[in-house]
Amino acid sequence: MTIIHVSAECYPVAKAGGLGDVAGALPKYLNQAGHDAKLVMPMYRTKFLNQNDWEVVHKGMTNLGDYFFEYTIIKETTNKLGFELYLVDIYGLLDREKIYGYDDDPQRFTAFQIAVVDWMASWQYQPDVVHVHDHHTGLIPFMMKYCYRYSHLRFVPTVITIHNAQYQGWMGWDKSVYIPAYDTWKTGLLDWENTINPLASGIKCAERVTTVSWSYLEELRYMSNGLEALFEYEKGKCSGILNGIDADVWNPASDSYLKHDYSVSSFEEGKAKSKAELCDVFGLTPEKPLFVFIGRLVGEKAADLLPAVIGDSFNHVGRNMNFLILGSGDPSVEGELNGLMGLSQQDYSCYIGYNEALSHQMYAGADFLLMPSRVEPCGLNQMYAMRYGTVPLVRNTGGLRDTVLDIGAPGGYGIVFNDATVGDVTHGIWRATEMYQDKELMLSARKKMMELDFSWEKSVQEYIRLYESL
Numbered sequence: 001m002t003i004i005h006v007s008a009e010c011y012p013v014a015k016a017g018g019l020g021d022v023a024g025a026l027p028k029y030l031n032q033a034g035h036d037a038k039l040v041m042p043m044y045r046t047k048f049l050n051q052n053d054w055e056v057v058h059k060g061m062t063n064l065g066d067y068f069f070e071y072t073i074i075k076e077t078t079n080k081l082g083f084e085l086y087l088v089d090i091y092g093l094l095d096r097e098k099i100y101g102y103d104d105d106p107q108r109f110t111a112f113q114i115a116v117v118d119w120m121a122s123w124q125y126q127p128d129v130v131h132v133h134d135h136h137t138g139l140i141p142f143m144m145k146y147c148y149r150y151s152h153l154r155f156v157p158t159v160i161t162i163h164n165a166q167y168q169g170w171m172g173w174d175k176s177v178y179i180p181a182y183d184t185w186k187t188g189l190l191d192w193e194n195t196i197n198p199l200a201s202g203i204k205c206a207e208r209v210t211t212v213s214w215s216y217l218e219e220l221r222y223m224s225n226g227l228e229a230l231f232e233y234e235k236g237k238c239s240g241i242l243n244g245i246d247a248d249v250w251n252p253a254s255d256s257y258l259k260h261d262y263s264v265s266s267f268e269e270g271k272a273k274s275k276a277e278l279c280d281v282f283g284l285t286p287e288k289p290l291f292v293f294i295g296r297l298v299g300e301k302a303a304d305l306l307p308a309v310i311g312d313s314f315n316h317v318g319r320n321m322n323f324l325i326l327g328s329g330d331p332s333v334e335g336e337l338n339g340l341m342g343l344s345q346q347d348y349s350c351y352i353g354y355n356e357a358l359s360h361q362m363y364a365g366a367d368f369l370l371m372p373s374r375v376e377p378c379g380l381n382q383m384y385a386m387r388y389g390t391v392p393l394v395r396n397t398g399g400l401r402d403t404v405l406d407i408g409a410p411g412g413y414g415i416v417f418n419d420a421t422v423g424d425v426t427h428g429i430w431r432a433t434e435m436y437q438d439k440e441l442m443l444s445a446r447k448k449m450m451e452l453d454f455s456w457e458k459s460v461q462e463y464i465r466l467y468e469s470l
């Protein structure tokens with residue numbers, strides 16, 4: 001089968017979170033399973049662009065309302081990522097350093113989607129499936145089916161995967177002029193509560209909808225930022241497929257960001273050295289357990305709880321632990337976390353910003369990873385942590401529920417708590433410090449986690465079955 005993935009992110013080209021990791025891995029593993037999967041994404045001005053070779057494969061002209069623009073499609077020439085990678089360049093709209101966060105994001109991503117569909121419409125062949133990801137590409141199923149100039153694409157099946165339903169790409173109806181002329185009887189397929197809602201449109205128009213874990217799919221029916229009724233109504237075409245992790249990139253035995261490689265057969269020394277090094281860089285105490293948090297400092301991740309959790313843990317559990325935080329996001333949380341630096345007794349530090357290398361070093365060097373998320377569609381961090389022998393402390397929600405088994409349960413290895421509250425997280429930290437004292441228990445939990453199979457091979461088979469059913 002030929003499968004076209006369309007995404008706003010793809011690691012290592014441009015990544016802001018888990019979507020990038022998935023888009024960088026799923027097409028590769030589909031190819032390894034014998035299919036022809038390609039990926040199309042915007043051409044931002046990231047480092048990857050300058051460090052690789054490209055050829056121009058198509059130039060086209062189209063319009064966003066009355067703004068006529070030229071777009072260029074370039075292809076990476078060596079298939080370095082294990083699949084054909086195409087970037088869409090639109091002068092003035094996509095040629096930015098960051099992926100998101102501009103006032104004109106609705107125009108940028110609508111123009112990107114139009115260019116992608118316009119290009120696909122010029123092909124001599126039709127793909128077997130077009131697979132889009134999140135709201136940035138959610139208008140594509142509608143455009144392929146109901147925009148007159150692309151009507152010959154209307155029988156190509158589409159799939160949308162929801163990595164995060166919190167963000168839906170809302171646009172006022174004044175922006176409907178951006179969408180190429182369409183069958184106005186179908187206007188309702190763009191709408192949700194009187195705004196154009198690209199995510200809702202994708203859910204309504206795609207043949208199949210997937211979410212990145214089973215539990216997240218269940219949760220969306222009662223908590224999806226306004227789309228609850230839609231998920232209930234469309235449940236017949238929805239399914240959950242757990243993300244895998246790219247074992248080529250996330251492997252402590254061959255990770256180029258680590259100085260001390262280790263594997264499940266002998267990890268104690270490598271992990272201890274990784275921890276010592278991390279503690280040295282951040283002025284922490286390697287003899288104490290090291291708790292880390294890696295992620296966006298936003299409400300979804302319950303990052304706002306961190307300052308109080310750290311304060312309460314030090315006050316109530318004791319100063320027998322270290323914390324190291326890596327992330328960026330809400331400026332007030334960033335400020336509070338920075339502010340805590342002054343109180344550190346060689347047991348707290350933070351790095352505000354994005355740092356891929358440091359994230360790998362933290363998964364390797366930490367003892368525990370904190371994930372108190374209020375919403376977690378799948379969560380990759382906990383899977384990376386486990387692969388690196390680091391015990392996850394997670395809230396019982398979404399993909400965290402599907403991947404982490406509490407140490408108190410038969411065969412368990414992690415720490416699971418119920419609520420995103422300071423009390424519950426601090427109690428989890430107390431349990432972790434107790435667990436840390438029991439060397440045998442720590443060793444067996446680390447070993448058990450490193451042996452778990454979160455590989456893409458399993459999930460890819462589920463995607464293939466889904467494509468075949470179309």
Ligand code: ADP
Nearest residue numbers: 017018295296327353354355356359379380381
């Ligand atoms: P989400 O996509 O909701 O942000 P996921 O758990 O699915 O959460 O994926 C997060 C990914 O982003 C992981 O690969 C994680 O290591 C990475 N990440 C998040 N914040 C940072 C950061 N500040 N620096 C480096 N990597 C980060």
